[in-house]
Amino acid sequence: MKRHIIVFLSCLTVFTAGLRGNEATAAFEKNYESLTYRLYNEQKWDSLLVTGEEAIAKGYDYYYMRVRTGVAAFELFKFVKASKHFEKALEFNAEDAFASELLYKSYLYSGRNEEARLFLHQLPEFISSSFTGKTAGPVIFVETGPVFSNHNEQFEKNRQQGDGLYSEAYPNLNAFYFLSGIIIPVKGRISLNASAALPNFNKRRIVDIAGLDSLSGDYKVKQTELYFSPSVVLGHHIKISPVVRWVNVSLDNPLSSDDPEIQQYIGPPGSYTYQDYAIGGEVSFLQKKWMASVGYYSVKLDNTDLNQANFSFFYRPLGNLNLYLQSVMGLRMTDSENDLYFSQMAGGKLAGKLWAEATFVTGNISGTGENNFQVFYNLFDETKSKYALRFIYTINDHLKLNLRGQWFFKQGTELYFSEPDKGEVYTYNYQTISLTGGFSWNF
Amino acid sequence: MLTGIIFFSGIAFSQNQTLLEEAFKNSYTHETNAEYSKAIDVIKKVYDESSYETNLRLGWLNYQAGLFTESIAFYNKAILLMPMSIEARLGFVMPAAALGNWTQVIGRYNEILKIDPNNYTVNYRMGSIYYGKQDYQTAYKHFEKIANLYPFDYDALHMFAWTNYKMGKMREAKVLFGKALLNKPGDSSAKEGYDLIK
Numbered sequence: 001m002k003r004h005i006i007v008f009l010s011c012l013t014v015f016t017a018g019l020r021g022n023e024a025t026a027a028f029e030k031n032y033e034s035l036t037y038r039l040y041n042e043q044k045w046d047s048l049l050v051t052g053e054e055a056i057a058k059g060y061d062y063y064y065m066r067v068r069t070g071v072a073a074f075e076l077f078k079f080v081k082a083s084k085h086f087e088k089a090l091e092f093n094a095e096d097a098f099a100s101e102l103l104y105k106s107y108l109y110s111g112r113n114e115e116a117r118l119f120l121h122q123l124p125e126f127i128s129s130s131f132t133g134k135t136a137g138p139v140i141f142v143e144t145g146p147v148f149s150n151h152n153e154q155f156e157k158n159r160q161q162g163d164g165l166y167s168e169a170y171p172n173l174n175a176f177y178f179l180s181g182i183i184i185p186v187k188g189r190i191s192l193n194a195s196a197a198l199p200n201f202n203k204r205r206i207v208d209i210a211g212l213d214s215l216s217g218d219y220k221v222k223q224t225e226l227y228f229s230p231s232v233v234l235g236h237h238i239k240i241s242p243v244v245r246w247v248n249v250s251l252d253n254p255l256s257s258d259d260p261e262i263q264q265y266i267g268p269p270g271s272y273t274y275q276d277y278a279i280g281g282e283v284s285f286l287q288k289k290w291m292a293s294v295g296y297y298s299v300k301l302d303n304t305d306l307n308q309a310n311f312s313f314f315y316r317p318l319g320n321l322n323l324y325l326q327s328v329m330g331l332r333m334t335d336s337e338n339d340l341y342f343s344q345m346a347g348g349k350l351a352g353k354l355w356a357e358a359t360f361v362t363g364n365i366s367g368t369g370e371n372n373f374q375v376f377y378n379l380f381d382e383t384k385s386k387y388a389l390r391f392i393y394t395i396n397d398h399l400k401l402n403l404r405g406q407w408f409f410k411q412g413t414e415l416y417f418s419e420p421d422k423g424e425v426y427t428y429n430y431q432t433i434s435l436t437g438g439f440s441w442n443f
Numbered sequence: 444m445l446t447g448i449i450f451f452s453g454i455a456f457s458q459n460q461t462l463l464e465e466a467f468k469n470s471y472t473h474e475t476n477a478e479y480s481k482a483i484d485v486i487k488k489v490y491d492e493s494s495y496e497t498n499l500r501l502g503w504l505n506y507q508a509g510l511f512t513e514s515i516a517f518y519n520k521a522i523l524l525m526p527m528s529i530e531a532r533l534g535f536v537m538p539a540a541a542l543g544n545w546t547q548v549i550g551r552y553n554e555i556l557k558i559d560p561n562n563y564t565v566n567y568r569m570g571s572i573y574y575g576k577q578d579y580q581t582a583y584k585h586f587e588k589i590a591n592l593y594p595f596d597y598d599a600l601h602m603f604a605w606t607n608y609k610m611g612k613m614r615e616a617k618v619l620f621g622k623a624l625l626n627k628p629g630d631s632s633a634k635e636g637y638d639l640i641k
Contacts, residue, residue, distance in 0.1 A: 033509070060512055063543030092544040095576065126577055 032060045040068045048072035052085075063092035067099055074102055079110035080288045080319030095124060101131040111314075111321050114233045114286060117185060139183040141195075143402070143438030147175040151412055151430040152204055158428035159414055165210045166265070166417040172381075173202035173218065177436055181227065189233045193374070197225040201379075205254055213262050217254025224248045229281075229372060242281035243297075245373045249274050276301050276378045278369055280308070290315045293372075301367040301378055307333040308368045321355070323348040332368050339364045353394040361386040382411040384429070400440045408432040463489050463497075470500065479508035495524040495531075502534050511538035529555050533564065545572070563589050563599075570602055579609045590619070597626040601633055613640050 032055035039048035052069030055061075070085030086103035090096060100123055107116035120128050152171035160167060181195020201221040208214045229243040256269040263269075280297030291314040299306045310330035317323055328343040341363025350356050362385045369376045377383065390404040412430050417423040466489040473482035483504045490497050502517035518535035522528055532551045539547040549572065555565045570585030586603035593599050604619030620637035624630060 033511075062512065063545070065542075067543070089543075092542070092546055094546045096543075096545070 032058075032065070036065060036068045040071065043075070045072040045075040049076060049078075049081075061088070063089050063096075063099075066092065067102075070099070070102060070106075074106060077109075077318070077320045077322055079106040080316075082106040083110065083112075083288070095127060097127045097130055100127050104131065109321060110288070110319050111316050111324060112286070112288065114231075114239055115236070117191065118189060118233060118236075121189070137443030138185065139440055139442045141179075141181055141183075141438060141440040143177075143179040143404070143436050145177055145404075145434065145436030145438075147177055147201075147432060147434040149174060149430065149432040151410075151432070154428055154430035155206070155412055155414065158412075160416040160418075160426055162418065163210065164208075164416055164418045165420060166423070167206070167208040167414060168416075169206050169412070169414040170380075171204050171206070171412065172430075172432065173204055175200055175202045177434060179436075179438070191231050193227070193229045193231070195225075195227040195374075197223070197227070199223050199225070203251075207255060207266055209262060209265055212265075213257065213259070215255045215257065215262075215266060219252045219254040221249060221251045223250075223378075225376065227374065229374075233286075237286050239284040239286055240281065241284070241372055243278070243373050245278040245369065245376050247276040247376065247378055249276060249302075249378075274302060276376075278308075278373050278376060280373070282372050289317065289319055295372060297369060297373060299367055299369075302380065304334065304367065306367050309333070310368075321347075321349065328370075330363075330365075330368060332364060332366075341365050341368070343370075347390075350391075355392040355394075357388075357390040357392070359386070359388040359390075361388075381413065382427075384409045384411060398442050400442075401437070402439070403437045404435070406434045406436075408434075467496075467500065470504065474504065474507065479504055483508060492520065493524065495521050495528070498524065499531055499534060502531070502538075506534070506538045506541070511542050514538035515542075527558055529559060529562065548572075561588065561592055563593065567598060567602070570606070574602065574606060574609075577609075579606050582606050583610065595622070595626055597623055597630070600626065601630070604633065604636055608636055608639070616640060 032051065036048060036052050036055060039051060048068060049072040052065060052072060055065055056069065066085045066089035070082045070089060073079070073082035073085060083103055083106035086099045086106060089099040090103065093099065100119075104116055104119055107113070107119060149172040152173060155169050155171045159169065177199045179195070179197040179199070181193075181197070184192040184194065200223070202218065203221055204216060204218050206216045225245065225247045227243070227245050229241055231239055231241040233239050250271060250273040252271040253267055253269050255266045257263045257266060276299075278297050278299045280295060282293045282295030284291050284293040293312045293314075295308070295310050295312075297308045299308060308330060310328055312326060312328040314326045315324065317325070324347050326343075326345040326347075330341045330343070332339040332341060341361065343359065343361040343365075345357055345359040347355060347357035361383075365377050365383045365386070366379060366381060367377060386406060386408050388404065388406040390402060393401045395401065408431065410430055410432060411427045414426045414428070415423060416426050466485045469485045470482040473479070473485065483501060486497055486500050486504065490501070492498075498517045498521040502514050502521060505511070505514035505517060515535060515538045518531055518538070521531040522535065525531060532555050536548045536551050539545075539551070549569070552565045552569050555562055556569070559565075566585040566589045570582045570589070573579070573582035573585070583603075583606050586599060586606050589596065589599040590603040600619050600623040604616050604623055607613075607616035607619060617637065617640045620633050620640070623633040624637060627633065
C-alpha cells in the first residue's frame with residue numbers, strides 16, 4: 001500500500017528525473033539544481049552554502065534549494081543562517097517533517113529556546129512528536145557540592161587587637177550546598193521555571209566581652225528557597241518574566257551563659273527564623289543573535305531593604321552556541337548607598353559535547369540576584385568579586401552533566417567596641433570556593 | 444481608407460496565425476524528439492506575453508526541460524491571463540511538486556476545487572496527499588467524493604478503502620476492497636487490505 005502512495009506522490013517528479021543530465025538540463029543556468037544536489041550528496045557544505053545562496057539570489061528559490069542550503073549552514077554550525085533557509089523551506093512546504101526538525105534544532109542550537117518552543121507549539125502533533133516528543137517535556141535539575149571558606153582563619157588573623165570592650169563576628173565555615181528544581185513548558189508562549197533549594201551554611205559566632213567571657217559556638221543556617229518565574233513571549237521579540245524568590249532562613253543562637261549579664265549581651269538562646277524575598281522581573285528583547293534584558297527587583301534581606309536594577313546583553317556572535325557572551329551592568333540600591341556592579345561571561349564549545357563558561361564579576365553583589373534571580377546572593381557579607389568556571393557535558397538529548405567552580409572574594413565584618421558607645425564595624429577580606437556538580441534531565 | 448486598414452490587418456493576422464501554427468508544429472516535433480531546448484526556442488520566437496497559449500506551452504516545455512522555476516513563471520502568467528483555467532493550474536503543480544513546493548501545490552489544488560469541486564484528478568491527488576500525511580479525516584472527504592462520483596473506479600475505491608481501514612471503519616473498508624477487487628481481480632494491494640480484515 002505504501003508503495004502506491006509513494007508512486008503517486010513521486011509520479012509528478014519522477015518523470016523529470018530522467019531528464020536530468022540530458023541536453024535539457026544543460027540549459028539550467030549554471031546547473032544550480034544538479035550542482036547543489038551533487039554537493040549535498042558529497043556533503044561539501046562550504047561549497048553548497050555558497051552555491052545555494054547564489055542560486056537563491058538569482059531566483060532559484062524553492063523547497064529543495066532552501067533545504068539543501070539550510071542543511072549546509074546547519075552542518076557548518078551557522079544555525080541562524082540555517083534557520084532562515086528552513087523557515088523559507090517551510091513556506092514552500094508547510095508541515096514538512098524534515099525541514100521542521102532542522103528548524104527546531106537550529107533554534108535550539110542557536111540558543112533561541114523561546115522561538116523553538118513557539119515553533120513546536122505551532123506544529124501538528126504528528127510532526128512534532130516525531131522528533132521532539134522525547135525532549136519537549138519538563139526539565140529537572142539537581143546541583144550539589146561543598147563550599148570551602150577561609151573566613152574563620154582570616155578573621156582570627158585580622159581581628160581587632162588591643163584592650164577593646166566587645167568584639168562580635170560571624171565567620172563562615174565549610175558547608176554543603178544542594179539545589180533542585182524543575183522547568184515546566186506550560187503552553188507554547190508560556191513556560192514556568194520553578195525550583196527549590198536547600199542550602200546549608202555552617203557558621204561560627206564569636207563574642208568576646210572584656211573581663212567577662214570569650215564565647216564561641218558553631219551553628220547552621222538552614223535555608224529553604226522557593227523560586228517561581230513564569231515567562232510569556234509576546235509576538236516574536238518580547239519576553240516578560242516576572243519572578244518571586246522566597247527564602248526561609250532558620251538558625252540557632254549557639255551561645256548561652258549562666259551569667260545573666262553575659263546572656264544579655266549574646267541574646268536569648270534557641271532558634272529563630274526570618275524571611276528574605278525578592279520580587280520583580282525582567283523584560284527581554286529577543287533577536288536572532290542577541291537578547292537584551294532589563295530587570296528590576298525589590299529585595300528584602302534580613303533587616304535590609306534594597307532594590308536592584310540591571311541591564312544584560314546576551315550575544316551569540318556566530319549565530320550558534322559555540323561562542324556566547326553575556327554582559328551585565330547592575331545597580332544595587334539601599335537607603336544609604338548605591339553600588340554598581342559588572343559581570344562578564346564568555347561561554348562556548350570546547351570539544352565534542354563539552355561546553356565551558358567563564359564568568360567574572362566585580363562589585364558588591366550581596367543581596368542581589370543573577371539571571372532573573374535564579375541565583376540569589378542573600379548573604380550579609382559584601383562580595384568584592386567573583387570568578388567562576390562551569391563545564392557542561394551533554395550525554396544525550398535528555399541528560400546533561402555540569403560541574404561548577406566559583407571563587408568569591410568577600411569582605412567579612414567584626415563589630416568592635418574599643419570604648420563604651422564607640423562601636424565600629426571593621427572589615428577584612430576572605431575567600432570562599434564552591435565546587436558543585438549536578439545534572440539536568442529533559443523528559 | 445478604412446477598408447485598406449482592415450484589409451492589411453487581415454493579412455497581418457493571417458500571417459501571425461501561420462507563424463504561430465508553424466512554431467507550435469515545430470515545437471511538437473522537437474518535443475517528440477526530446478529536444479526541449481529547441482522546442483522552447485521556436486515558441487519564444489513567436490512569444491507574446493499576453494498569449495495564454497504560448498505561456499502555457501512554455502510552462503510545459505520548460506517543465507519538460509527541467510527548468511522548473513521558469514516553468515512556474517510561465518504557468519503563473521497563463522493563470523493570470525485565464526483566471527478560471529484548470530489546465531494551467533494542473534500544469535503549475537508539476538514543476539512546483541518537482542521543486543518540493545507542496546504548499547503551492549495544495550494551494551493550486553484548492554483553487555481548482557473552488558472552481559470545480561468535483562474534479563476527479565484533484566480530489567484524488569488531494570486525498571493521496573492527506574493520506575500520506577496521515578490526515579485520514581481530510582483524505583476521507585476527497586476520496587468519498589470521487590468514490591461516489593465514480594462508484595466503480597478502481598483508484599477511487601482502492602484509496603477510499605484504505606482510508607476507511609485506517610480510520611477503523613472495517614466493515615466499510617471490507618466492502619470497498621471487495622469492489623476494488625471486482626474491478627481489478629487479484630490486485631495485490633486491495634487483496635492485502637481485504638485479507639487484513641477478518
